[in-house]
Amino acid sequence: xxxxxxxxxxxxxxxxxxxxxxxxxxxxxxxxxxxxxxxxxxxxxxxxxxxxxxxxxxxxxxxxxxxxxxxxxxxxxxxxxxxxxxxxxxxxxxxxxxxxxxxxxxxxxxxxxxxxxxxxxxxxxxxxxxxxx
Amino acid sequence: xxxxxxxxxxxxxxxxxxxxxxxxxxxxxxxxxxxxxxxxxxxxxxxxxxxxxxxxxxxxxxxxxxxxxxxxxxxxxxxxxxxxxxxxxxxxxxxxxxxxxxxxxxxxxxxxxxxxxxxxxxxxxxxxxxxxx
Amino acid sequence: xxxxxxxxxxxxxxxxxxxxxxxxxxxxxxxxxxxxxxxxxxxxxxxxxxxxxxxxxxxxxxxxxxxxxxxxxxxxxxxxxxxxxxxxxxxxxxxxxxxxxxxxxxxxxxxxxxxxxxxxxxxxxxxxxxxxx
Amino acid sequence: xxxxxxxxxxxxxxxxxxxxxxxxxxxxxxxxxxxxxxxxxxxxxxxxxxxxxxxxxxxxxxxxxxxxxxxxxxxxxxxxxxxxxxxxxxxxxxxxxxxxxxxxxxxxxxxxxxxxxxxxxxxxxxxxxxxxx
Amino acid sequence: xxxxxxxxxxxxxxxxxxxxxxxxxxxxxxxxxxxxxxxxxxxxxxxxxxxxxxxxxxxxxxxxxxxxxxxxxxxxxxxxxxxxxxxxxxxxxxxxxxxxxxxxxxxxxxxxxxxxxxxxxxxxxxxxxxxxx
Amino acid sequence: xxxxxxxxxxxxxxxxxxxxxxxxxxxxxxxxxxxxxxxxxxxxxxxxxxxxxxxxxxxxxxxxxxxxxxxxxxxxxxxxxxxxxxxxxxxxxxxxxxxxxxxxxxxxxxxxxxxxxxxxxxxxxxxxxxxxx
Numbered sequence: 001x002x003x004x005x006x007x008x009x010x011x012x013x014x015x016x017x018x019x020x021x022x023x024x025x026x027x028x029x030x031x032x033x034x035x036x037x038x039x040x041x042x043x044x045x046x047x048x049x050x051x052x053x054x055x056x057x058x059x060x061x062x063x064x065x066x067x068x069x070x071x072x073x074x075x076x077x078x079x080x081x082x083x084x085x086x087x088x089x090x091x092x093x094x095x096x097x098x099x100x101x102x103x104x105x106x107x108x109x110x111x112x113x114x115x116x117x118x119x120x121x122x123x124x125x126x127x128x129x130x131x132x133x
Numbered sequence: 134x135x136x137x138x139x140x141x142x143x144x145x146x147x148x149x150x151x152x153x154x155x156x157x158x159x160x161x162x163x164x165x166x167x168x169x170x171x172x173x174x175x176x177x178x179x180x181x182x183x184x185x186x187x188x189x190x191x192x193x194x195x196x197x198x199x200x201x202x203x204x205x206x207x208x209x210x211x212x213x214x215x216x217x218x219x220x221x222x223x224x225x226x227x228x229x230x231x232x233x234x235x236x237x238x239x240x241x242x243x244x245x246x247x248x249x250x251x252x253x254x255x256x257x258x259x260x261x262x263x264x265x266x
Numbered sequence: 267x268x269x270x271x272x273x274x275x276x277x278x279x280x281x282x283x284x285x286x287x288x289x290x291x292x293x294x295x296x297x298x299x300x301x302x303x304x305x306x307x308x309x310x311x312x313x314x315x316x317x318x319x320x321x322x323x324x325x326x327x328x329x330x331x332x333x334x335x336x337x338x339x340x341x342x343x344x345x346x347x348x349x350x351x352x353x354x355x356x357x358x359x360x361x362x363x364x365x366x367x368x369x370x371x372x373x374x375x376x377x378x379x380x381x382x383x384x385x386x387x388x389x390x391x392x393x394x395x396x397x398x399x
Numbered sequence: 400x401x402x403x404x405x406x407x408x409x410x411x412x413x414x415x416x417x418x419x420x421x422x423x424x425x426x427x428x429x430x431x432x433x434x435x436x437x438x439x440x441x442x443x444x445x446x447x448x449x450x451x452x453x454x455x456x457x458x459x460x461x462x463x464x465x466x467x468x469x470x471x472x473x474x475x476x477x478x479x480x481x482x483x484x485x486x487x488x489x490x491x492x493x494x495x496x497x498x499x500x501x502x503x504x505x506x507x508x509x510x511x512x513x514x515x516x517x518x519x520x521x522x523x524x525x526x527x528x529x530x531x532x
Numbered sequence: 533x534x535x536x537x538x539x540x541x542x543x544x545x546x547x548x549x550x551x552x553x554x555x556x557x558x559x560x561x562x563x564x565x566x567x568x569x570x571x572x573x574x575x576x577x578x579x580x581x582x583x584x585x586x587x588x589x590x591x592x593x594x595x596x597x598x599x600x601x602x603x604x605x606x607x608x609x610x611x612x613x614x615x616x617x618x619x620x621x622x623x624x625x626x627x628x629x630x631x632x633x634x635x636x637x638x639x640x641x642x643x644x645x646x647x648x649x650x651x652x653x654x655x656x657x658x659x660x661x662x663x664x665x
Numbered sequence: 666x667x668x669x670x671x672x673x674x675x676x677x678x679x680x681x682x683x684x685x686x687x688x689x690x691x692x693x694x695x696x697x698x699x700x701x702x703x704x705x706x707x708x709x710x711x712x713x714x715x716x717x718x719x720x721x722x723x724x725x726x727x728x729x730x731x732x733x734x735x736x737x738x739x740x741x742x743x744x745x746x747x748x749x750x751x752x753x754x755x756x757x758x759x760x761x762x763x764x765x766x767x768x769x770x771x772x773x774x775x776x777x778x779x780x781x782x783x784x785x786x787x788x789x790x791x792x793x794x795x796x797x798x
Contacts, residue, residue, distance in 0.1 A: 001529065002484045007522040009387045013279035013295035013336070018179045022186070023334040029279035029295010031387050043488075046417045047480040052523065053421070068289040070279070081180040085135045089176075121275050121297050122787065123140040124185065130134065142786045146678035146694035146735070151445045155452070156733040162678035162694010164786050201688040203678070214446040218401045222442075254674050254696050255654065256406040257451065263400065267795065268750045273788040284578045288585070312683045313746040318789065319687070347579040351534045355575075388521065389539040390584065396533065408653045412545035412561035412602070422600040428545035428561010430653050467555040469545070520541045520563050550711045554718070613712040617667045655672040656717065662666065 004049040005037040006056050010063050014071035014082045021081075027072070032087065032118040034063065036095055037129075039113035050107035058103050062094045084118050084126035092116040092128045099132060134246075137182040138170040139189050143196050147204035147215045154214075160205070165220065165251040167196065169228055170262075172246035183240035191236050195227045217251050217259035225249040225261045232265060267379075270315040271303040272322050276329050280337035280348045287347075293338070298353065298384040300329065302361055303395075305379035316373035324369050328360045350384050350392035358382040358394045365398060400512075403448040404436040405455050409462050413470035413481045420480075426471070431486065431517040433462065435494055436528075438512035449506035457502050461493045483517050483525035491515040491527045498531060533645075536581040537569040538588050542595050546603035546614045553613075559604070564619065564650040566595065568627055569661075571645035582639035590635050594626045616650050616658035624648040624660045631664060666778075669714040670702040671721050675728050679736035679747045686746075692737070697752065697783040699728065701760055702794075704778035715772035723768050727759045749783050749791035757781040757793045764797060 013029040036059050040049050066074070071082040080086060092114055099108040115129035146162040169192050173182050199207070204215040213219060225247055232241040248262035279295040302325050304316050332340070337348040346352060358380055365374040381395035412428040435458050439448050465473070470481040479485060491513055498507040514528035545561040568591050572581050598606070603614040612618060624646055631640040647661035678694040701724050705714050731739070736747040745751060757779055764773040780794035 002488065002525065002527050004484055004525045005523065007388070009389075011290075011294050011296050011387065013293050016179075020179060020181070020184055024277075026334050027279050027336045028277050028334040029297075029336075030277050031295075031297040033388055043482070043484060046415075046419060047482045047485040048419070049484045049525070051419055068292050068294040070293045070295075083176070083180045085137055085176060085182045086180040089135065121277070122273070122299055123275075124138065126135065126137045126182070128135050140787070142788075144689075144693050144695050144786065146692050149445075153445060153447070153450060157676075159733050160678050160735045161676050161733040162696075163676050164694075164696040166787055201691050201693040203692045216442070216446045218403055218442060218448045219446040222401065254676070255672070255698055256674075257404065259401065259403045259448070261401050268754065268791065268793050270750055270791045271789065282578075286578060286580070286583055309748070309750060312681075312685060313748045313751040314685070315750045315791070317685060349575070349579045351536055351575060351581045352579040355534065390537065392534065392536045392581070394534050406654070408655075410556075410560050410562050410653070412559050423543075425600050426545050426602040427543050427600040428563075429543050430561075430563040432654055467558050467560040469559045520543070521539070521565055522541075548711075552711060552713070552716060615708070615712045617669055617708060617714045618712040621667065656670065658667065658669045658714070660667050 001039055001041055002043060002049050003037050003039045004052065004055070005035050006052060006059060007033065007035050008056070008059055008063055009033045010067040012066055012069055012071050016081050016083070018081065027070075030120050032084070032120060034059070034091065035117040036091075037115040037117070038111045039115070040110050041112060044107055048107060050111065051105050054104050054108070058098045059095065062091060062098070084120045084124070085128065088116045088118045088126050089128040091118070092130065096132055134172055134174055135176060135182050136170050136172045137185065137188070138168050139185060139192060140166065140168050141189070141192055141196055142166045143200040145199055145202055145204050149214050149216070151214065160203075163253050165217070165253060167192070167224065168250040169224075170248040170250070171244050172248070173243050174245060177240055177243075181240060183244065184238050187237050187241070191231045192228065195224060195231065217253045217257070218261065221249045221251045221259050222261040224251070225263065229265055267305055267307055268309060268315050269303050269305045270318065270321070271301050272318060272325060273299065273301050274322070274325055274329055275299045276333040278332055278335055278337050282347050282349070284347065293336075296386050298350070298386060300325070300357065301383040302357075303381040303383070304377045305381070306376050307378060310373055314373060316377065317371050320370050320374070324364045325361065328357060328364070350386045350390070351394065354382045354384045354392050355394040357384070358396065362398055400438055400440055401442060401448050402436050402438045403451065403454070404434050405451060405458060406432065406434050407455070407458055407462055408432045409466040411465055411468055411470050415480050415482070417480065426469075429519050431483070431519060433458070433490065434516040435490075436514040436516070437510050438514070439509050440511060443506055447506060449510065450504050453503050453507070457497045458494065461490060461497065483519045483523070484527065487515045487517045487525050488527040490517070491529065495531055533571055533573055534575060534581050535569050535571045536584065536587070537567050538584060538591060539565065539567050540588070540591055540595055541565045542599040544598055544601055544603050548613050548615070550613065559602075562652050564616070564652060566591070566623065567649040568623075569647040569649070570643050571647070572642050573644060576639055580639060582643065583637050586636050586640070590630045591627065594623060594630070616652045616656070617660065620648045620650045620658050621660040623650075624662065628664055666704055666706055667708060667714050668702050668704045669717065669720070670700050671717060671724060672698065672700050673721070673724055673728055674698045675732040677731055677734055677736050681746050681748070683746065692735075695785050697749070697785060699724070699756065700782040701756075702780040702782070703776045704780070705775050706777060709772055713772060715776065716770050719769050719773070723763045724760065727756060727763070749785045749789070750793065753781045753783045753791050754793035756783070757795065761797055
């Protein structure tokens, strides 16, 4: 199995609801360093898993819907605690749609699995991974 | 599949038995940077895989049994070469028990898999991973 | 010249005033990984520049005044754009006061210089450094 | 499942054929930081997955066939676009042969899986992983 | 003294002349991760050392003259061994010119010192630093 | 001013004397990642600050006097608390001697300053720097 990973980051504000969050119930923020891993069992005739330029551009387009925002105010995230693990799944879903839609070319359509990992600090990170139908 | 990883570290002395270890048969030491990855197929109603505060505290409690010690003298490790791969499995076992015992709350009981990775230097690391029954 | 550096981090929300900031004028956030470097020309009789436990605790106490907050609402920062370079200087000032006040022990009083570096993303950071009178 | 990873790096020139590569069609180069992960379900009586000295030496021997070269001129890679994902698979194949041949000792023969990951920049990397028969 | 650092990277081919270089006399390549540090004794009224957007764009413009090239063939580098330390000084010179020319705005004209650091591998890097007149 | 840095690491045991050290009074250990920075105002005719191969070999030779040892038992360190800041100064002294002795060639004799930095964990490091006469 091959994999290719590209990285980017976003800087967002948010707050959490629930006593379990302690001081994180206050409005605060995070830099999320985002690693998007694309998996496929074989490469194309150019020896590429995916067009890395398209992958970076599409990841950036998705992150632009979140970057420099207060996540508490985004309609797409209404009613959700935007934990790191939830945000990994949210970005995974958008990236999976991009693969299936053809936005990442034939390479994207051939992607068999994805993993999105978000680092919230040097000491903690979360990820969501799954297969693409 | 979701995952959440928290990090900590320990500073220990130890020595190895067996000619294969060369100079590492002498008493020496290591900083082990420890990454504990918790896996689960779904999040709780707060969008958490696990209470990250409990996870850090329980990992710290386990590491306190090792930190600032000479591993050669710990009864729990008697007769073992405390290689990085062995120590990863040792910490995995203690963390798996903590999940099952309820020390990490309902989130801990729902953890379906664990991976413990120990970095011994910038150029070498080892891990142990497995499913929780 | 000796130096000793300890690290910690904070997760904060803020916004900037000024067209030069573009989308960063919106409320957003950041994880600031904080590196505090203490400098001195000599060590104490125990071969310590500073008590590292005191240094970590005092840095944590200072960061607790910022962590999990919206910097726009903190009276201590009123009227300021809380850029990374400004925040480095802000933490430097508090840490310099701690050194001079004796909160870091005799080692802290002997510190001749400080540098506070804040990483806002994997690709950008800022610092403030100066001598202590 | 246990894993042990060792790291090294190579510095190579190469060029790509195909309009999709844009400016990377020109002769350019890369530092590939190489991470070789060996997997096995159990450790040997010394608590080792593999002899780490043999693993480093064998990885180095394989990388010496590539290091400080123009990949475009190496017969072993003739007619191939030497993308990061392809190079990961190329090194995987050589390392898998080394495991099976006995060059990594009994530990190498017991290796059940391998992953080779190549970092081409701080923001992009690729890997190839598979089981050993 | 304040400092602000932005990062980028280039992927280049080159070769060295001189027996001291051993196998690096062959055409090979490198990823240079580039860190550009701008220094100034004070911030502007917005609390900025420099416009980070302009700084990134100008660094990118300079790196575009090198990226995805064989340095042996660039007229600007003719007759030079393009060692990491030399390349740091080369980029420093171009960035210093950009500061003085006004390409980085008033903040750039107020920059009093620069440091350019190039990482050639995880284990080696070089830098050039100096004051701006 | 130019600088060139090479990295290596050691794995050592040691203990500290003094109640201030708390649990670190017990025999424990550390991986010290070592960064040796050589500084000089100009390069040689090959555009080198120093022969990087000689620098790595000489650093390794110095580190071999410490690596895989219990520092408490080394005559060269008798009566010393081997804190990270002290060890940085110890390695600095040996490396400065190597520069002056000619072991690093003409480049080593032209080195005007040195900095030795030791990382003891992901969250703490110490350094010693000075000019060479």
